[in-house]
Amino acid sequence: MEEVLAELRRRYDRHDWVRVTEGYSGAGVWRLDGNPGCYVKIAGHSAHPDGGFHPLAEVERLAWLREQGFPAPEVREAGERDGSSWLVTTAVPGRSAAAEWPAEHRGEVVDALADLARELHSVPVEECPFDRRLEVTVPHARQAAEAGLVDLEDLDEERAGWPAARLVEELDRTRPDREELVVCHGDLCLPNVLLDPDTRKVTGVIDVGRLGVADRYADLALATRSLASDDLNPRYGPELADRFLARYGERDVDVERIAFYRLLDEFF
Ligand SMILES: Nc1ncnc2c1ncn2[C@@H]1O[C@H](COP(=O)(O)OP(=O)(O)OP(=O)(O)O)[C@@H](O)[C@H]1O
Ligand SMILES: [Mg+2]
Structure with a gap:
């Protein structure tokens, strides 16, 4: 998780990073203030058959929801490496x-x-x-x-x-x-x-x-x-x-x- 976080911090180094939550599922969430504003969610591997945070599950569903006309964040990137997964979305207003x-x-x-x-x-x-x-x-x-x-x-x-x-x-x-x-x-x-x-x-x-x-x-x-x-x-x-x-x-x-x-x- 630390390595993924460090890499993302480099990639989004013009944003101000603010920690939002220690996710329910063990995920960490950061708000990235900048233009555009974003959110980063990172989680370690979970053995749970479907509990917790799976960025790819979320990516597909966010895209589907938007296709149906519901307001949902746009995905900027998502990935999985060394047992950690991450998702970067643009901030929705409100x-x-x-x-x-x-x-x-x-x-x-x-x-x-x-x-x-x-x-x-x-x-x-x-x-x-x-x-x-x-x-x-x-x-x-x-x-x-x-x-x-x-x-x-x-x-x-x-x-x-x-x-x-x-x-x-x-x-x-x-x-x-x-x-x-x-x-x-x-x-x-x-x-x-x-x-x-x-x-x-x-x-x-x-x-x-x-x-x-x-x-x-x-x-x-x-x-x-x-x-x-x-x-x-x-x-x-x-x-x-x-x-x-x-x-x-x-x-x-x-x-x-x-x-x-x-x-x-x-x-x-
Ligand atoms: N794209 C976004 N736009 C605006 N606010 C966001 C966005 N993503 C996350 N947030 C804010 O961050 C909080 C935590 O994000 P999210 O609900 O995705 O994570 P979580 O509840 O910790 O995740 P999980 O339940 O999967 O562990 C949200 O309640 C919301 O306030
Ligand atoms: Mg939540």
Whole structure:
């Protein structure tokens, strides 16, 4: 990772580098201020069958999303060497939905997220070459658990302290027997959507490595968890999570499917 970073720093030496996050998946992200502004994401190798960051998965999906007319970053370069992968994208304008939006604008941010979900979910699945059905994701979840690659320190509160075997048992026990397939973002949480601070329109969809055909609830479960979660600043809260579902058009919310797709996310 250090070598890839050093090489990229040389290649983009006219930009000012600012560290953004120690990624969830162990990825590091830097904002490169300059013209054009860029983002660099670098990650070490992961043995997880599909957790974490795979730049090539993200490259294909960013290109596909842009072809469909969704605002997403342009890829400048991506590669893999000595066990490290990297992705350089141009910065999309706007501010993350997870930023501190004034209270009077939060409702509109939530509406924009719901509209984005609905638009993405209305793309015909035949158009989408990426498969994230349970047939694909459940075996990956199981492999990750067996290989000890599930982060048991980072489980949702209701599962805190569970061993991996119990997670797998619960996954098998609650697996829905049907899927309502649409194109899902796959990690539709607040930090992964950017909006124009003045108009509250979506300006960018990012972190798309898990985009693919899946049950609608894969996105609904993560978006509502992100909205209702306490550890986000500002806290949107359960009322705005309900507003998201209403705006999306989900009248009879299937709480079991919400729970299942949150559980499934623990493995990735
Ligand atoms: N092209 C971009 N334009 C604008 N902001 C970006 C861009 N890429 C990344 N960011 C910012 O950096 C943050 C982290 O990037 P990203 O979501 O891709 O990484 P991550 O969440 O750490 O990755 P992962 O979940 O794969 O570990 C985003 O939430 C966003 O604020
Ligand atoms: Mg992210």
